[in-house]
Amino acid sequence: FLNEERPIQTLRQILTRLRETYCGTIGYEYMHIQDRDQCNWLRERIETERKKQYAPERKKILLDRLGWGEMFENFLSNKYSAAKRFGLEGCESLVPGFKEIIDKAAEMGVEAITIGMPHRGRLNVLANVVRKPLQTIFNEFKGGPKLKEELGNESSSYTGSGDVKYHLGTSFDRPTLRGGQIHLSLVANPSHLEAVNTVVTGKTRAKQFYNKDPHGDKSMAVLLHGDGAFSGQGIVYETLDMSKLP
Template sequence: MSGFLSENRPVQTLRAILSRLEQAYCGTIGYEYMHIADRDKCNWLRDKIETPTPRQYNSERRVVIYDRLTWSTQFENFLASKWTTAKRFGLEGAESLIPGMKEMFDRSADLGVENIVIGMPHRGRLNVLGNVVRKPLRQIFSEFSGGTRPVDEVGLYTGTGDVKYHLGTSYDRPTRGGKHLHLSLLANPSHLEAVDPVVMGKTRAKQYYTKDENRTKNMGILIHGDGSFAGQGVVCKNIMLSFPSFFSTRHPSIPTKFTSS
C-alpha cells in the first residue's frame, strides 16, 4: 500500500486511519486517479496526497496567499458585473492559478531564473495579464469598452487589432525575495496550443544568446486546458521535440528520454 500507511509506522486505529483519509480526500481539494491503470502512477499520486502531516503555512504566508487570491477573485467579479455579456473566458473556479503562478515566479527567481516565457490559452488570460504580468488595468478595461488606442507603457503589444483575450505583454516583475524577473506572456490565436512551439523557440533563443548553457536562467512555462492537451497533436510533438539536445529547453537534470514502468 502507498500513501501515509506505506512506511513502517506504528499501528494505527481504524478511527485514526479514517480521520486521516477524510482530511486528505474530503477537504477543499478533490482528486481523481482511480481510472489510471498504472499502479506505479497511482502510488506516486497517493504519496503526494496522503502525506503524514498536512502542509502548514504560518500566518505571514497565509496573508500573502489570501491577498493574491483576493486580487484574482475581485478581478473576475468586477468584469462579470461591469461587462455582463462580454466574452472574457474568466478564471472562476480556478482563481488559485494566480497565487500559484506568483509563488512559482518567486521561487524561480530565488533559484537563479532571470527570464520566463509563458504560453497559455484564453481561459484566465486576462487575469494573468492584469495580476501577474501587470498589464495596466485601464488598458484591459479600455479594450472591453471597444478602445484600441495604444498606451505609452513599455512592453505592451498594441496595434494588432486582435481580441483582448489573445494578447500578451512583457514585464519586469519584482519578487518577494528582492529580485527582478522578466516575464513575457506571448499572444495566442484562437487555435489552442499553437503558441507551444513559439514559447519553446523563444526560450531556447534566450538561452542561446545569453550563453545559458546549463539552462538555469531562462525558463518556458506552458499552461494547458485538459481537452486541448489530450486532443491536439502539437502538444505531443512539442514534448517529443523537447528531448533532442539541439531543441531542448529543459534543465540538464531532467531525464532525456522516457522511462517505462
Template structure:
C-alpha cells in the same frame, strides 16, 4: 559477394543513423556528463533504498504501484456526481489476496511518501485505506508517462505527503488573500462597466492567482531568470492586469474598440483573450522575467511554442546542456516553462 557488399552498406547506414542520435560524449546541446537532477550520490541512495524496500515488502510494493498507476480513475472529480466509479479491475481487492505487514518504518517511508505527522500503515487494510484517501478523493495524480524513475518517484512521494494539510504562515495567507481579492475585484469591475463583454473571467478560479504568485516567488528565490507561461483564455486577463503589470487602461481601451496602433499604420490587433506580455517581477530583491506568450484558440498549438521559447532561453543563457563547462548546472536552473490547461474538459471539449 554482392550480398556482403549490401550488408556492409546497410551496416554503414545503420552506424551513421546511430551516431546521429546517440552520443557517448558531450556535443553542443547534449551533454552526457551533465548531472540531470540533484546530487548523484543522493539519487542513487534513494533508488537503492526504494528497491531494497520493494524486495523486502513485495506485496505492499505491488499494491502501491497499482494505486499510483490507476488510483486516479477512482478519483471523485465530477462535481455533479453524474459519473461515480466505485471500482475498477486493477484495484479489485480480490487481486491482492495475500495479507502482509510492513513492520520496518524506514521501508514504509521508502515505499510511500509519508510525512512525519502520518502514522505508518502496517496491514494490507491499513495500506488500502491510506491509498484510497490519497489517490481516490477530489484530487489525484497520474505520472506514469514520466520516463525517469527518480522523477516519477519524487513527484508521487511529494503528492502523497501533501495529504496532510501543510502549515501556511500568516504572511503567505495574507498574500494569497490579497491576490484573490484583486482577481475578484477586477472581474466585478468588468461586469459592472462592460456587462456584454465575453471576458473569460477568473471567477471561481481565483486560486490560480495565488498559484502563479507563489510559483514566481519561489522561482526567483531559486535564481531562475526566465519563466515562460502558456495558458488558456480563462483568467488570462486577470493574470495580465493583477500580476503581470499589464496596463489596465490599455486593456479597457481595447475593450472599447479604440485604436491600438497609430492610424497611419495599416495594422489590426488580436482578440481580447489573446493578449500577451513580458515583464520583470521583483521578489525579495531578485528580478524574474516572465513572458506570457500569445494565446491561440487551441492550446495544442500553445504548448510547443512555450517549450521552444524556453529552450531558446536556455540556449542564450547557457543553461543545462548549453553550459560551457562540464558537470555544471541542471536542466531548468535558469529558465522554466509553466503550462496551464483549461477546464473545458468539464463541458466535454
C-alpha cells in the same frame, strides 16, 4: 508510506489518513504508471505525515492574491457584462497559484519565464500576474485608440495589430517577495488551442542558448492547458516528444 518508520496504526487511522490524502480538495492519478519506482516516488511525496502549514503572514499574502483575481472578474462582469472576455470564474486560484510558481522559480535561480495559455482567464493573468496596465485593458473593452498619451514611453510594450484583447500578450519584469526580479513574457495566442506550445518552448530554448544556459537553470517555460484541449490536440504530444532534444 503512511506507516513507514512510524508507530503501528489501526485500520481506522490508516483509512482516515488515506481519505484525507486522496479524497480532499486535490486529486491524484498515478496508478496507470507502469514503473513501480516512479509510483513510489509520487506516493512518498503525496502521503506525507503532516499537511503543509502556512504562517499567518503567508496566508494573508495568498488571500490578497486571491482577492485581486476575484475582484478583477467581478468588476469586468459588472462593468462589461455584454462583452466577450472568457473569464476566470471558478478558477480564481490560478492567480495565487501562478504567483507561487513564479516566486519559487525565482528562489531557485530562474531569471526568465515564458508563458503560454489559452484565452480563458488570459485577461486576469495579464492584469494580476504580468501586470499589463489596467487602463489599457479597459480601453480595449471600449474599443478606443491606443493610450500613448496616458502611458508615455511604456505604450510601445502594449500596442498591437488590433487583435482581440484576449489574444494579446505582454512582458514585465516582476519584483519577487525576496526583493529580486524575474522577467515574465506572456506570448500572444490565437483561439486555436495549444497552437502556442511550440512557440513558447522555442522561445525558451532560444533564451537558454543565447544566455549560455545548457541545463535550463535560468529560463523556463510554463504552459497552461484546458483538460479537453490537452487530451485532444496532437501538438501537445508532439511538443512533449521534443522535450529531450540535446
